[in-house]
Amino acid sequence: MRARHAVLAEGLRKTYGTHEAVVDLDLAVDPGETYGFVGPNGAGKSTTINMLCTLLRPSAGRAEVAGHDVTRDPDSVRRGIGLVFQESTLDGELTAEENLRFQADLFGMPRARARRALADLLDLVELTHRKDSPVRTFSGGMRRRLEIARGLLHMPRVLFLDEPTTGLDPQTRVAIWEHLHRLRAEQEITIFLTTHHLEEAENCGRLAIMDQGQLVVEGTPAELKGVVGADLVVLRTGDDERAAHAVRERFGLEARTGPDGVRLRTPDGAAFVPRLCAELAVPVHSVTVTPPSLDDVFLHYTGRTIREADGPRQPDFGPRR
Ligand SMILES: Nc1ncnc2c1ncn2[C@@H]1O[C@H](COP(=O)(O)OP(=O)(O)OP(=O)(O)O)[C@@H](O)[C@H]1O
Ligand SMILES: [Mg+2]
Structure with missing residues (x-):
């Protein structure tokens, strides 16, 4: 049976x-x-x-x-x-x-x-x-x-x-x-x-x-x-502060500036980018769209990344024996 x-x-x-x-x-x-x-x-x-x-x-x-x-x-x-x-x-x-x-x-x-x-x-x-x-x-x-x-x-x-x-x-x-x-x-x-x-x-x-x-x-x-739900979009622009402000105003999305540019999350990043570039009155130099990863999922549910949770031991970088 x-x-x-x-x-x-x-x-x-x-x-x-x-x-x-x-x-x-x-x-x-x-x-x-x-x-x-x-x-x-x-x-x-x-x-x-x-x-x-x-x-x-x-x-x-x-x-x-x-x-x-x-x-x-x-x-x-x-x-x-x-x-x-x-x-x-x-x-x-x-x-x-x-x-x-x-x-x-x-x-x-x-x-x-x-x-x-x-x-x-x-x-x-x-x-x-x-x-x-x-x-x-x-x-x-x-x-x-x-x-x-x-x-x-x-x-x-x-x-x-x-x-x-x-x-x-x-x-x-x-x-x-x-x-x-x-x-x-x-x-x-x-x-x-x-x-x-x-x-x-x-x-x-x-x-x-x-x-x-x-x-x-x-x-x-x-x-x-899918639960995390959103792609990460990172833009490099001629003026990150203005671009972030415009993203908030026009698209109602949370946008943050950082060393790598303007970061925002949106469900369909690839479809969003052309609209964004068309409507943004700031030159866009580069765009990357990253789908959510399992690390994002882990972070979402536990509040930590899996590497942080692993503590000082780093089995990713070598044998454990
Ligand atoms: N024989 C044991 N006596 C006491 N505590 C134990 C024993 N075996 C495991 N534990 C504890 O139980 C918990 C779970 O251990 P377990 O080995 O199942 O983790 P794990 O998810 O397999 O971790 P790792 O990724 O390091 O292999 C740990 O806190 C560990 O210290
Ligand atoms: Mg184990």
């Missing part, structure tokens, strides 16, 4: 002493979705994934993954999921193929099936040519790809990825996403991931923004950005 939801959580909660790491979380992810959990350090993302993967017992509430209850039937949940941890868990002394074979043995996969799956997956993540090299000789991106392959070996229905690309350079990040998109196209699988890269979150069908243990808002990237 197919589960109606790939992941379902109701009132899920985790408390460490008096600290509430995850507070009354409700969520429902459909089979085949790519669902992203976005939030700064300490938001409760890994704690949530660990509860969903049966590695951590919820303090309250319930969750079902791949159709099974995480507390009552953890073994069935484990058979239905693949997991890529935030920290690498590959054995550097073993080759890529040996790492996968070890996992196949753990899952008791029949030899012939394991051999086929192993070859297909090494192909999918483009590591066939390195299958006999010890993993300690792999780059960060290659390790990540191998871990994703390992997570898929027993053909799980739901793949959990905790920060799949943290510590990787932008090019490798894009390559990993190409693999994930290909995987989605080739196999019917649900992907549940956490990230604090907002650009990466754009790859998800649906997102939940998490902050301080709470799910703040949920929706498609377009829906979330």
